[in-house]
Amino acid sequence: MLCHQEQRFVYYDKDLKIEAYRLSGIVQKFPNHFHDYYVIGFIEGGRRKLWCKGNEYLLAAGDLVLFNPKDSHHCAPINEECLEYRALNIPEERMRQAAMDITGRNLTPRFEPTAVVQCELSGQVDALYQAIVDDLPKMEKEELFYLLIEQMLKDFLSCQADRIPEGPSEEIQKLCDYMEKNYSTAITLDELADVAKISKSYLVRSFTRQAGVSPYRYLQSIRIQEAKRMLERGTSPIEAAGLAGFSDQSHFTNAFKGFIGLTPKQYQNIFTENRQAGGKR
Known part of the structure; x- marks a missing residue:
């Protein structure tokens, strides 16, 4: 088609x-x-x-x-x-x-x-x-x-909506919080295992089961979300890549396009054009 x-x-x-x-x-x-x-x-x-x-x-x-x-x-x-x-x-x-x-x-x-x-x-x-x-x-x-x-x-509306969600275990939530706070740094699996005081193999299995994504994919999602906000504010793609924790521009572009469907520059142009046209952003 x-x-x-x-x-x-x-x-x-x-x-x-x-x-x-x-x-x-x-x-x-x-x-x-x-x-x-x-x-x-x-x-x-x-x-x-x-x-x-x-x-x-x-x-x-x-x-x-x-x-x-x-x-x-x-x-x-x-x-x-x-x-x-x-x-x-x-x-x-x-x-x-x-x-x-x-x-x-x-x-x-x-x-x-x-x-x-x-x-x-x-x-x-x-x-x-x-x-x-x-x-x-x-x-x-x-x-x-x-x-x-x-x-x-x-x-x-789920009948569970107004209850406290069960959520991930304390050790997995600690890892989520850690990645959300330190997404701009070169986080390693060894580092995460040390934070949670668990083995790397158990970390990967348990995190993926409870969070629905692997630790690496979780970190990528956080980085892409932060990069989107930067691009929307006018930060250059090169600068956004570094600030969001990507090792180089190529890695950033490939990851961003895989998640969003556009390159970082194409995405940013949407908001630039909206502003120039007197749009909503």
Whole structure:
């Protein structure tokens, strides 16, 4: 199946404090990774296999996908079909605020399941995405946002959402915290094993089982997230590579494109063009 040119669009809405995100003409696989924000997306075209938290899903046009922060996932095309995808990226604090406004409860929502076949909510996601792209009045965007989140809380809120999550063990959480604090340094497996006072083999097995990704993939995800923030603020790709802990520019570019689908410079240009056009960022 022939694809048109790969495109990726990101719009930041300063009123809602969320991102509208679109992938078009994408064929590449995306490696196992996670985000530090919620993702509410839907497939416009192109079938995909998705793996998330140990489960496998077959996605097609009209299907909804829901990722909570730190949900590890990866995907691949079926028969090299081109992915057409729209999504909303919502910071965790923004979601908690919306949940409080809607329910009056102090909770951090957890949404289940990861994939919903032929979900009518896809239309609401699309409407809010388009409202952000078209820069509609703040009140109109807020109405669409709160209607969407209210429906999600009704339909997909996990019964465990307002409980303290079980989470990883203390030793594995210590490693996560350590990598999040020291991502810019050349962290080694020996170093992590010393931090947790466990063997390297046990560390790899236990970490991967509990976190859903390997220690190296976890560190890469953190570095990519930090590099994205730097690029969005205007930091040069060369400087961002060093500050995020990548050993060289080539390694950074390959890792970034593997996760995001674009080179660091292409990603940064999206935000530069938005600013020059009087966009949202």
